[in-house]
Amino acid sequence: MALLEHVVGCEPCQGELVEAMRLGHELRAAFARLPGPPAGTWLSVAARTVGASLLAVGVGAEIAGLTLAVEATKSGFSVTGSLSLLGREVPVLRI
Amino acid sequence: MADDRELVGQVARGNGRAFRALYERYADRVFRYALTLLRNRHLAEEVVQETMVAVWNGADKFEGRSQVSTWIFGIARHHAYRIGRGEVKGERVPDEEGESPDPALMVEQEVRVQRAVAGLPPDQREVVFLAFYAGLPYEEIARVQGVPEGTVKSRMFHAKKRLAEELRP
Numbered sequence: 001m002a003l004l005e006h007v008v009g010c011e012p013c014q015g016e017l018v019e020a021m022r023l024g025h026e027l028r029a030a031f032a033r034l035p036g037p038p039a040g041t042w043l044s045v046a047a048r049t050v051g052a053s054l055l056a057v058g059v060g061a062e063i064a065g066l067t068l069a070v071e072a073t074k075s076g077f078s079v080t081g082s083l084s085l086l087g088r089e090v091p092v093l094r095i
Numbered sequence: 096m097a098d099d100r101e102l103v104g105q106v107a108r109g110n111g112r113a114f115r116a117l118y119e120r121y122a123d124r125v126f127r128y129a130l131t132l133l134r135n136r137h138l139a140e141e142v143v144q145e146t147m148v149a150v151w152n153g154a155d156k157f158e159g160r161s162q163v164s165t166w167i168f169g170i171a172r173h174h175a176y177r178i179g180r181g182e183v184k185g186e187r188v189p190d191e192e193g194e195s196p197d198p199a200l201m202v203e204q205e206v207r208v209q210r211a212v213a214g215l216p217p218d219q220r221e222v223v224f225l226a227f228y229a230g231l232p233y234e235e236i237a238r239v240q241g242v243p244e245g246t247v248k249s250r251m252f253h254a255k256k257r258l259a260e261e262l263r264p
Contacts, residue, residue: 023258024227030208031228034130036123037143044144045118049151050111 068093099163107155118147121164124229125171131224132175132217145174165235168225172239211261219254222247 007013065084081093097105097116105113122143129142149170157166212220218240225236233251237244 019259020255023255023262026204026208026262027212027223027227027258030205030212031127031131031224033205033209034127035136037126037140041122041126041140041143042115042118045147045151046115048144048148050114 100159103150103154103157103163106151107157114147114151117150121167122147124164125167128168128171128221128224128229129175131212131220132172133179134213138175138178141178142171142175145178146171149174161238162231162235164229165231165238168229168231168239207262208258211258214261215254215257219250219257222250223254223258226251 007017063085066081067084068079068081079093079095083090083092097113099117099120102113102117102120106117125146126139126143129139130136133139133142146167150167153170157163161169212223215223221240222236225231225239226233231239233244233247236247240247
């Protein structure tokens with residue numbers, strides 16, 4: 001609080017604060033411009049972890065629908081199903 | 096939306112969807128971190144893969160004593176140095192100097208900032224990335240780098256000084 005009160009009344013400190021904020025902003029922007037990993041990286045990771053062939057199938061419309069998903073887990077595979085009705089999703093199957 | 100700790104908890108129980116969500120949240124940051132350390136896209140991609148596989152395998156051992164981001168960047172750092180030393184696949188991809196986005200897409204000042212950051216000593220470059228882009232506090236950066244907090248502050252002090260000098264309008 002005392003620091004803030006000082007800065008409010010001190011022109012050189014205000015200048016330094018503005019400079020520090022500008023530098024921070026420029027650094028964030030510069031790092032954000034760096035590329036991300038190639039799109040295929042996830043597939044390589046998935047093949048070594050959750051399995052490459054996660055499957056999700058959905059049928060239906062906005063009013064009602066059914067989704068069936070097959071997922072790999074650390075202990076094997078799981079099959080889950082859910083029913084959606086008027087935007088609300090209700091689990092109906094878990095194996 | 097689940098927070099990082101919740102996602103790690105779900106990953107520990109083998110939830111593939113949670114793992115995908117964690118990947119989406121961290122892949123870019125880990126890649127850019129590895130790029131900052133190694134300055135090589137191929138090696139950076141390898142770091143992302145090894146890091147995320149380690150997260151999947153080690154999620155049940157995460158005790159929550161640090162932030163999830165600190166834990167993940169710590170893993171990434173370990174793999175970056177291992178891969179950088181050529182311990183993976185027994186080969187070393189040559190350095191790619193000037194590993195940065197296409198300058199044509201960047202405004203002049205951003206090119207200057209990129210070059211100034213690239214010119215910093217590696218330890219300082221890493222601190223600048225972790226503080227300004229990853230948003231880690233000094234205490235967490237010290238954990239990632241395995242050094243006292245005072246060392247992080249010193250590295251940041253020197254990095255800021257040098258950057259301010261180079262980027263002075």
